[in-house]
Structures are given as C-alpha cells and as structure tokens.
Amino acid sequence: MRKVAIVGAGMTRFGKFPGRYIEDLGAEAALHALEHAGMSHKEIEAAFVGNVTQGPSSGQRILDYLGVCGVPTLNHENGCGSSSAAFRDAYIAVATGVFDRVLVIGVEHMTRRMKGLIEFDDGMNLLADMGLAMPAMFGLMTRRHMDEYGTTAEQLAQISVKNHKHGTLNPYAQYQKELSLEEILSSRMVSDPLTLLQCTPVGDGGSALILTANKLARRYTNKPVLVEASAFTSVKYKTGVGAATIEGCVRTSREAYETAGVGPEDLDVIELHDCFTTHELIATEDLGLCPKGEAGRLVMEGVTALGGKIPVNPSGGLLSKGHPLGATGAAQIVELVWQLRGECGRRQVEGAKVALAHNAGGIVSTIEPAATSVTILAG
Numbered sequence: 001m002r003k004v005a006i007v008g009a010g011m012t013r014f015g016k017f018p019g020r021y022i023e024d025l026g027a028e029a030a031l032h033a034l035e036h037a038g039m040s041h042k043e044i045e046a047a048f049v050g051n052v053t054q055g056p057s058s059g060q061r062i063l064d065y066l067g068v069c070g071v072p073t074l075n076h077e078n079g080c081g082s083s084s085a086a087f088r089d090a091y092i093a094v095a096t097g098v099f100d101r102v103l104v105i106g107v108e109h110m111t112r113r114m115k116g117l118i119e120f121d122d123g124m125n126l127l128a129d130m131g132l133a134m135p136a137m138f139g140l141m142t143r144r145h146m147d148e149y150g151t152t153a154e155q156l157a158q159i160s161v162k163n164h165k166h167g168t169l170n171p172y173a174q175y176q177k178e179l180s181l182e183e184i185l186s187s188r189m190v191s192d193p194l195t196l197l198q199c200t201p202v203g204d205g206g207s208a209l210i211l212t213a214n215k216l217a218r219r220y221t222n223k224p225v226l227v228e229a230s231a232f233t234s235v236k237y238k239t240g241v242g243a244a245t246i247e248g249c250v251r252t253s254r255e256a257y258e259t260a261g262v263g264p265e266d267l268d269v270i271e272l273h274d275c276f277t278t279h280e281l282i283a284t285e286d287l288g289l290c291p292k293g294e295a296g297r298l299v300m301e302g303v304t305a306l307g308g309k310i311p312v313n314p315s316g317g318l319l320s321k322g323h324p325l326g327a328t329g330a331a332q333i334v335e336l337v338w339q340l341r342g343e344c345g346r347r348q349v350e351g352a353k354v355a356l357a358h359n360a361g362g363i364v365s366t367i368e369p370a371a372t373s374v375t376i377l378a379g
Contacts, residue, residue, distance in 0.1 A: 001095040005217035005224035006377070008037025008210030009337035011330075014174040014322030016111045017204045022054045026062035026107040029206035029327075033103070033334075037210040037220045044210075045099040046072040048090040050083025050106040051326040062105060077326075079361030080275065081232075082106065083207065084329030084373035088232040090211050100213050106330035107206040135199060137363060138276040139191030145244045145282065146193070148293070153193050155296030157184040159277040160198050162305050163313050167320025169306075169347035174203045174322030198277040200323035207331035223341045228260035228354075229376040235368050248372040249286040249358065256374040257288075262354060264288035269339050269349040270310065271332035272358040273369075274317040283358055284312065287374075306347060314339065314347045329359040333375060340379030354378050 010032025012025055026049070034041055047068065049059030059073040078085040083106025090102045145151045161181055167173040179197060187196040210220075217224035233252045257263055264287060272287070274280035284295040289310055298304050304312040315321045315335040318328060336355040338344050355377045362370030 002097060003214035004091050004094045004227045005212055005214045006209055006227065006333070006337050007212050007217050007220040007224055008033040008039060009208070009334040010036050011172055011207040011327070011334050012205050013172045014203050014205035014324055014327070016202070018111050020109065020204060022051065022058060022107045022109050022206070023061050023065040025109065025204060025206035026105045026208070027066040029107065029208040030062070030066055030103060030105055033208035033210050039101070039210060039220055041066065041068050043101050044068055044071060044103045045101050046074070046093065047103045047105065048074050048076065048086040050076045050078070050086035050329060052077055052079060052082055052108060053325070054109065058107070059105065062107065068103070078371050080273070080323070080325050081329055081359050081361030081371045081373050082326040084359040084375070085232060085371070087209065087330055087333060087375065088230050088373065091227055091230045094211050094213055100216055102211050104209040104211065104330055105206065106208070106327040108324035108326040109204045110202045110324055111204055134275065134363065135191035135194060138278045139194050141244065141282065142193055142278040145278065148244045150293070151281065151296045153185060154181060155300055156193070156198060156277045156281060157181050157195070158299045159274065159280050160184045160319050162299060163274060163317040163319040166306060166314050166347060167316025169345070170316050170321060173316040173320050174201060175316070175320045194276055194278065198319070200275050200318040203322040203324050205322060205324040205327045205331070207327045207334050209330055209333060209337070223379070225337045225340050226378045227375065228262070228378050229256040229374070231256040231259065232371065232373045235370050244282065245292070246282055246286050246368050246372070248368060249283055249360070252372045252374045253287045253358070256356070256376050260376040262376065266354050267310070267356050268352040269314060269336065269355045270312045270358070271315060271317070271335050271355075272312060273360045274313060274319050275323060277319070279360070280312065280317065287356070287358060306349065311349045314344065314349055329357070329373060332357040332359055333377070336377050340377060352379065
C-alpha cells in the first residue's frame with residue numbers, strides 16, 4: 001500500500017450553537033482544512049463524513065453547502081467513533097490507490113433551540129433502555145478499578161483538573177476555564193463516583209482533514225504528517241475481560257504499534273478518548289503508557305500534563321474541548337497534526353515527532369465501547 005499523508009487540518013470552535021446546522025459547521029471546518037492545505041475544493045476526489053444524529057445524506061448536504069459536487073460521498077455512523085471510521089476508510093482508499101486526494105469531515109449538532117437536549121429517534125439499545133447508559137457503564141468501570149488498584153476519587157478528578165487547564169490554552173475548546181479539585185469533586189453526582197465535571201458536555205462542532213498520497217504531499221505543504229498506522233476494531237462478543245481493562249483498546253493499540261513499528265515509549269503526544277475521567281485513566285494503562293493501576297499516580301505527579309513526560313490531551317480532551325459526537329475522532333487527529341507541525345501555540349508539545357489518537361464509541365452487549373480506533377502519526 002502507498003504511504004498516506006495529511007496535508008490539511010481544520011475545525012470550528014466547539015460549543016453550543018443553537019442557531020447553526022451541520023451543513024455550515026461541516027463546511028466551515030472543511031474550508032479551514034482546505035486553506036491549511038493550500039488546496040482548491042475542485043481537487044477533492046471523494047469525501048468521507050462521520051455523523052451520528054443528523055440523519056440520511058448528511059455528508060451530501062454538507063458537500064452541497066460547500067460547493068463540492070459530484071464526488072463519491074460516504075457517510076459513517078459509529079457513535080463517538082464516527083469520524084474515526086470515516087478517517088480509516090479515507091486512509092484505506094488513498095493507501096490502495098483508489099483516490100489521491102480526499103476530504104474527511106466529522107460533524108455534530110447536539111443542541112436544540114431553547115432545549116439543549118440530545119434527540120435520538122429511539123433508545124440507543126436495550127442495555128441503555130434498561131439503565132446501562134454511558135455514565136452508568138463508566139461508573140461501574142470506575143468502581144472496579146478502585147477495588148482492584150486502590151484508585152482514589154482525587155486521582156480521577158485530577159484528570160479533569162488537568163484537561164480543563166489544558167483547555168484554557170485552546171481557542172477551539174468549548175470550556176476555557178480552570179477548575180479546582182474541590183470544584184470537580186463537589187459537583188453534582190451523576191453515576192457514583194463520577195461527578196458532573198468528570199463527564200463530557202453536550203456541544204456542537206465540526207472538524208476536517210485532507211489526505212493525499214504521500215508522493216503528492218509536497219505540492220501542498222513542506223510539513224506533511226504521515227499516517228503510520230490506522231487500526232479500527234469492534235468489541236469481541238461478551239469479552240469478559242473485566243471492567244478495569246478495555247480489551248478492545250489493548251488489542252487495537254497493539255495492532256497500531258506493530259504496523260507503525262513503534263511502541264508507547266516512542267510517543268511524544270497523545271489525544272485519547274476521555275468521555276469520562278475513567279476512560280482516560282483506563283486507556284492510559286491499556287495503551288501501554290504505564291502498568292495497570294499506575295495511571296492515577298501518573299496524573300497526580302503531572303507526568304501526563306503539558307510539560308510532563310507523556311502529555312495526554314493537550315487540546316483539553318473531550319472534557320474541556322468538548323465532545324460533539326461525530327466530530328470528535330477527526331478533531332483529535334486535527335490537534336495532533338497541528339502538534340506535529342508545531343502550530344499549537346501555548347499548548348505546543350515541544351519537539352513532538354510521533355503522536356497517537358485513541359477514539360472509542362458505542363455500547364453493545366458488554367461493559368466496553370463497541371468500537372475502538374488507534375491512529376499513529378509522524379511529523
């Protein structure tokens with residue numbers, strides 16, 4: 001397969017925008033990515049679009065708004081991993097020579113005018129209807145991790161402290177305010193022991209990437225970012241590994257490391273799926289950044305903060321940057337492209353050369369995300 005490069009990356013600010021729609025959010029992000037790449041929209045050969053809640057032909061509606069007509073447009077719905085799935089298929093399409101230049105868009109509009117509610121046509125699935133919604137699932141994971149490894153409420157809350165501090169450095173973040181440990185611990189309980197400020201917010205936004213064959217990348221930029229690995233897997237049937245480990249994360253990251261020829265010790269910067277503080281805690285361990293049970297200690301010692309040895313979520317993560325479902329996976333990669341190109345200003349990880357994005361989404365018949373994506377990039 002051919003080497004694939006990312007030559008453009010752009011996004012909107014994440015936030016609550018009741019007067020906007022996915023068409024203009026997606027188009028804005030795409031225009032930013034095209035401008036970043038120095039590419040005309042007329043050069044785009046195909047588009048891959050991730051979205052959860054806005055119904056059929058969402059990608060075509062965005063492309064029509066953008067003025068990109070007549071190209072194959074493929075829509076992806078994979079829960080919080082929707083635009084990671086779109087990215088994966090775009091990568092494969094370029095790597096195999098089907099297309100030379102493609103556009104990836106992730107977009108979501110989760111708020112509604114004067115209601116601020118997420119609207120789905122029906123329940124997520126039987127488990128959610130019975131009460132095992134995402135907060136409950138991660139609450140159970142948290143308790144298991146506490147029981148097995150002695151993880152404390154303060155260690156979990158410190159993840160939110162860290163990510164909100166990072167968010168103050170990101171002009172695209174939904175929330176740009178530092179929070180104290182006490183504020184996070186004393187916020188309303190959602191699913192014991194997870195409090196409100198340990199859960200991601202509802203929001204809207206768009207993100208976009210331009211992928212090309214590596215042989216064409218230098219036509220557009222002298223700082224192409226190479227896709228060294230793109231792994232995407234689904235949960236195994238009734239995994240039964242135990243809630244303190246996410247088997248899909250372990251399996252997907254191992255595949256990505258093997259493909260890229262690197263290990264966790266080679267990573268300079270990581271964006272991972274902190275939909276709840278628990279997910280960052282467990283993913284830090286399952287990605288091999290530290291042994292099981294050690295992630296809480298790492299965050300308390302500042303190892304995963306900006307300036308630490310393993311910076312995790314310098315964008316602010318989902319907790320602070322926001323989590324418009326379909327936009328999140330591509331937005332993680334946008335952040336890492338900017339990091340590897342040295343374009344992140346006050347939140348820049350100095351000397352970053354190798355980066356990893358971890359994204360997960362959905363829930364099926366096990367206490368584990370339904371799909372997991374791990375992408376490894378090199379600048």
